[in-house]
Every structure is written in structure tokens, then in C-alpha cells.
Amino acid sequence: MPAPTPDSPRRRLPAALLAALLALALVVVLAVVVLERRGERAPQAPSAAPTPTTETPPPYPEPPVSTIDRATLTVPEETRIAEHTFWGRAGKTYLVTLDVVSEKPADSEGWAMYLGVLISCAPEAGGPGDYRGGTQNLRTGEPTAYRNQVLVSSSADGAITCDVKLSAPYDDVASTGTAFPVEASWRADPVDGSAAEATTDDLPRTLAPGAEDTVLTAAFDLTAEDDDALRGLTTLHLTTCTTVNGSREEGRAWCREDALDEAGSTATLTAGLELLDADGAVCEELTAESTAPDHIDLLRHHRMLSADLESILPAEPCGTTARLRVDLRNDGPAPLVVHRANSSALLVGS
Missing domain, CATH: 2.60.120.40 (Jelly Rolls)
Known part of the structure; x- marks a missing residue:
């Protein structure tokens, strides 16, 4: 076969084959890129910070708490005053102290008159509620004080309500019709x-x-x-x-x-x-x-x-x-x- 002479024309690749080779090269490049990125984790949005939990405050104040109330009674009469509620914790003990002061007016009938007082405390959730008080005769014109104390606890978290009963019940005494003032106060403290x-x-x-x-x-x-x-x-x-x-x-x-x-x-x-x-x-x-x-x-x-x-x-x-x-x-x-x-x-x- 005779060797080509300088004047002979060179063979060219068909256009379709060239396009196919270029397309194949592009596919190979894309495949490499995809394979390299498969091991990478997709970026994630930062996790939200946990929402802090807040305890709902109880519906009543927790001890120490105190209350004071006043009333005027007329013999014979019974009434309740100084009602107040506090929040007790399960298994917690509270010291409740009672103070009452009264006086039979100097210009009232009779030498003396009877007054009974009683504080009672009742846990809403159950538990050892209690009551305590006392009786005295009020001499005319002399202030008379009552003091007593009681321990109260609750079997579960819940309300504890205390009040003070005043009793001058007798209607066949010289002091019948006498109006007299009473001041009652009590305080609850946690026992630590x-x-x-x-x-x-x-x-x-x-x-x-x-x-x-x-x-x-x-x-x-x-x-x-x-x-x-x-x-x-x-x-x-x-x-x-x-x-x-x-x-x-x-x-x-x-x-x-x-x-x-x-x-x-x-x-x-x-x-x-x-x-x-x-x-x-x-x-x-x-x-x-x-x-x-x-x-x-x-x-x-x-x-x-x-x-x-x-x-x-x-x-x-x-x-x-x-x-x-x-x-x-x-x-x-x-x-x-x-x-x-x-x-x-x-x-x-x-």
C-alpha cells in the first residue's frame, strides 16, 4: 500500500462519535462528584433549646401566714371569725398559734360573763386537722386574753382552712344583752x-x-x-x-x-x-x-x-x-x- 504523501487529506472522527465521547466524559465527572459527596452529612438546623418548666403557684399562700379579725357580740351569741386558708404541703407539719383578747365593758350589767373560744383547722386533702381553745369568765372592765396552739398537717398538697369560733351562749345571766368587742388572730408557721x-x-x-x-x-x-x-x-x-x-x-x-x-x-x-x-x-x-x-x-x-x-x-x-x-x-x-x-x-x- 503506498504511503500517504504530504498532499494526501487526513482522516477526521465523525461528528457524532466526538459528541458521544464528550458526553461520556461529562457523565464520569458528575459520577465522581456525586460519589465524593455521598459520605457528607447534610447540614441540620440547630435543635431548639428545651423550654424551662415552671411550677404553677398554689391558689393560696404558703406559711408563714397570719390573719386578724374583730367582732362585736351581744350575749347570748355565737359566731365564727378570722377564717383564712393557706396551702399545706404533703407530710409537712405547721404550728398554728391563737390569740384572742376581749373585755366586758365597765358600764355593763353583772360582775362577770362567760366567753368560750375555739380555733379549728381542717385540711381539704385529709389528714390530722385539730382544734384547741379555752373558756374564761370576763370580769367587768378587765381585759382578758386567751392563747393556745395546735399542730396541723396534711396527707397531700392542698388547702388548710382555719377559723375561730366565739361563744357567749347563756341567756339566763345578768350580762344578757351586753355587747362586747373581741379581737382574734392566728398565725401558721412551718415546722422545719x-x-x-x-x-x-x-x-x-x-x-x-x-x-x-x-x-x-x-x-x-x-x-x-x-x-x-x-x-x-x-x-x-x-x-x-x-x-x-x-x-x-x-x-x-x-x-x-x-x-x-x-x-x-x-x-x-x-x-x-x-x-x-x-x-x-x-x-x-x-x-x-x-x-x-x-x-x-x-x-x-x-x-x-x-x-x-x-x-x-x-x-x-x-x-x-x-x-x-x-x-x-x-x-x-x-x-x-x-x-x-x-x-x-x-x-x-x-
Whole structure:
């Protein structure tokens, strides 16, 4: 075959074949790019920050809470005042203290008149609600005070409502028609430490003239993590043996007829906070407080004596038990009855 001469024309690739080769090259390039990017994760939008949860506030205020109310009663009359609701937490204990002040007007009929008071607290969710109060005769023109206290708790979170009942019920007395003012207040505080309430199994009892004895005690074991301070509160409901039927409780009279004395009794309450060692003996008296001698005569007859004392625990207590001790002295001349109803002694730690 003769070799091509310089003047011979060169062979050219057909146009269709050239286009096909270019298309194939483009496909290869695109495939490589796609394969390289398959391992890459697609960018994601940043996750939203978690929404903080907020607790719905309770419908009533939480302790400490307090309320005060006033009323004017006309003998005979009963009414309720100072109603207020607070929010209790499940298993939490609250100390509720009651104060009532009243006075029989100086220009009113009769020498004295009867007034009973009662605070009652009821947990809406159930649990140990309680009530406590007292009775006294108001002498004309003399302010008379009532004080008492109670522990309240709830089995579940919920409302606890307290109110104060006032009772001047008798319509066959010289004071019938007398209008008189009453101021009632109460306060609820959370108990942050231990709490104990005295049993009243040994009451009622009669204390002879010249006698002095311990009538109530409340105690709990010390727990270093809970209790740095103590508070003791007590109220004794007393009547003097000036008449046989004036000192009745549990269906019987507690005054013997041959021991009556219209001169009445002079009573002194002494409350003390103390520490007991492992054997139950007193190893330290932290503080003590006595009321002034209080004369309970025929006209007064009923009397509420109270004490409220506090103490800081030593850094190294000598004992393992804290105790509130309540002593009563009767200087006569009449015997003195300590009633179970409305007598109380509470010891709380904080």
C-alpha cells in the first residue's frame, strides 16, 4: 500500500462519535462528584433549646401566714371569725398559734360573763386537722386574753382552712344583752425540725392547796441535722374549786364538796426546756419561765395560763433528748383542777 504523501487529506472522527465521547466524559465527572459527596452529612438546623418548666403557684399562700379579725357580740351569741386558708404541703407539719383578747365593758350589767373560744383547722386533702381553745369568765372592765396552739398537717398538697369560733351562749345571766368587742388572730408557721405534743392521759386532775407538780411534758430525740433551736409552748386550762359543778369534765365533778373555798386558788405555771441524758435524767436546763401568781376567784373561776419560750441548743448537747416540762403550783386556799380539754404542750425544733 503506498504511503500517504504530504498532499494526501487526513482522516477526521465523525461528528457524532466526538459528541458521544464528550458526553461520556461529562457523565464520569458528575459520577465522581456525586460519589465524593455521598459520605457528607447534610447540614441540620440547630435543635431548639428545651423550654424551662415552671411550677404553677398554689391558689393560696404558703406559711408563714397570719390573719386578724374583730367582732362585736351581744350575749347570748355565737359566731365564727378570722377564717383564712393557706396551702399545706404533703407530710409537712405547721404550728398554728391563737390569740384572742376581749373585755366586758365597765358600764355593763353583772360582775362577770362567760366567753368560750375555739380555733379549728381542717385540711381539704385529709389528714390530722385539730382544734384547741379555752373558756374564761370576763370580769367587768378587765381585759382578758386567751392563747393556745395546735399542730396541723396534711396527707397531700392542698388547702388548710382555719377559723375561730366565739361563744357567749347563756341567756339566763345578768350580762344578757351586753355587747362586747373581741379581737382574734392566728398565725401558721412551718415546722422545719422535729415536733412533739404532750399526751393528756393524766388529765383532768386536782391539785391540792400547797401542792406543786409536773402536769405535762413533751419530748423528742435530738437529730443533729434538723434541730439547732427549741421552742416550747404550753397552755393550761384551769378551774378553781369554788363550786361543785363548776369543774366538771368527763361526766364527773373534780371538786369535793368538803374542799370548796369561795376564796379560790392562786396558780403559778413554770415551763422549762431541758436536755435528758441516755438514762432519762436531766443533764442541762436550757431555760425556764414562770407566770406571775394568778388569783382565780369565784367570779373568774376559769383561767387559761400560757407560756412560750425558746432556746438555742448547745453545739455539743449533753443529752440525747429535748423536753418541755410544765409545772403548776397551787397556793390555795381552794383545790385547783387542771382540765384535759384545751390544755396543751408543744415542743418544736428548728
